[in-house]
Amino acid sequence: MSRQDHILLTSTVLAEGNRSEGNRHQINRVFDYIQTGQLKLIDW
Template identity: 65%
Template sequence: MSSDYRYSYNSVYSQSETAIKPVVDRILRFGKLSPQDHALLTSVVFNGNDISEAERRQINRIFDQIQTGQLKLIDW
């Protein structure tokens, strides 16, 4: 895994500590999804966090690409 791809999560459960767009942009740019990425995105969607429709569409785009095999799952 490239060093550019590595980063840390402070909390996957707090919307205030996450930035959806940069995470989605990085996933799409590298074409890779880690378990931490998945945990972050699913926690934002399923924990009742207040996210915009645009953010929800970005997250759904990632999940669609997983289903179609367009994203490589790493470190699973």
């Protein structure tokens, strides 16, 4: 995941608006993968 992708994901999470439970679950899964090293951040 690039820095730009991470910024976009983070801003999406922080933005106001309604998200479905499924969307929140998928977003949380991505952050979990980053924390556990299963998804690597590039261009940092």
